[in-house]
Amino acid sequence: MRRDTFLKSLAAFAAVGAGALPVSAQAASAIKMMLPANPGGGWDTTGRALGKALLDAGAAASVTYDNKGGAAGAIGLAQFVNGSKGDPNALMVMGAVMLGGIITGKPPVNLSQVTPIARLTSEYNVFVLPANSPFKSMAEVIAQLKKDPGSVKWGGGSRGSTEHIAAAMLAREVGVDPAKINYVAFRGGGEAIAAILGGNVTIGGSGYSEFAEYIASGKMKPVGVTSNQRLKGVDVPTLKEQGVNVEIGNWRGVYGAPGISAEQRKALVALVEKAVKSAAWADALQKNGWTPAWLAGDEFGNFVDNEFASLRATMVKAGMV
Structure with a gap:
């Protein structure tokens, strides 16, 4: 060759x-x-x-x-x-x-x-209050939401996120026009966490994993999860337990x-x-x-x-x- x-x-x-x-x-x-x-x-x-x-x-x-x-x-x-x-x-x-x-x-x-x-x-969302919040439960937040929807600032991910959808679903379930909820969208979990810890929003939502360390340290108080039943090892009531028929998962x-x-x-x-x-x-x-x-x-x-x-x-x- x-x-x-x-x-x-x-x-x-x-x-x-x-x-x-x-x-x-x-x-x-x-x-x-x-x-x-x-x-x-x-x-x-x-x-x-x-x-x-x-x-x-x-x-x-x-x-x-x-x-x-x-x-x-x-x-x-x-x-x-x-x-x-x-x-x-x-x-x-x-x-x-x-x-x-x-x-x-x-x-x-x-x-x-x-x-x-x-x-x-996959995971479910949890709603949390800042440790120094005047509210102590989801029931108190809902009462304020019914009284003055705009006064409750919901903090979470971008518009259309599962926590945003859950907040809108919750509003509808308790008789509040979802268009009236005051939702504050953040570009990332870090920004949302800072806003919650700083008391710049009334209530925050995200996947449980993002808030877990702050819940464990007492800097955030969990008041409801969007699952059908309580999360394993997590003592937080579901929204359904609290009379609000909302269930939505994240993946x-x-x-x-x-x-x-x-x-x-x-x-x-x-x-x-x-x-x-x-x-x-x-x-x-x-x-x-x-x-x-x-x-x-x-x-x-x-x-x-x-x-x-x-x-x-x-x-x-x-x-x-």
Whole structure:
């Protein structure tokens, strides 16, 4: 064989070999994690916990993070859609809050443009009062809400977040026009926590994990959870126990970039699945009080579509849409 022919053949073989391995090899080398919220909130915590689990499980050689908060995740989603096309190493954390934000904000981007990978966790919201609040219970807050809706400032995530929807549902259930609730939206969990601790809002809502350390230290007083029954190991009454028929859950997951191949998607699912089986992820679940809720690929995509329709119906009923 002539030397130039041999070199061409070797190059062709190398190209074939590179094409056969790139998905797992590339995805395992350097994961880029879009966190469409400011530091300190649930998406940020989830993404960084997943990144640590990817590293500890040997599913990634490195993980970098990009926080881009605002508009219930729509700003980060837009950046992810426009900046990550075809990138098999890219992941974006998202969840029920993003669906609510898309319904209320109607941004020019949506989840149909990106690739569903997996649902990771589920949890319920808790409403809390600052430690120095003049109110001592949800019943007292509701009494004030009925008397003067605008005087009760509800603090939480972006408009359309599960805590925003829960507040609107609660108002409707107790006979208050949901359009009259005074909801203060924050760009991230850290901002909401600071506002609650500072007494700048009357009552705050978020996933239990975000408030757990402040509840434990006595800096926040929990007055109701949005679950059907009391959370395990958490002595907080449900809203239903208190005569308010409101139940709404939160969940979080990850999406891949637009335009990745079926094989690249399969590889990302495998990487994330390996991570959630790690000891690091088990520690994160325990520390944050998350419930594992694994659902992958098309099943996750179908779940999101159904959740979108259900959430929109709930928001219409609550007068938010």
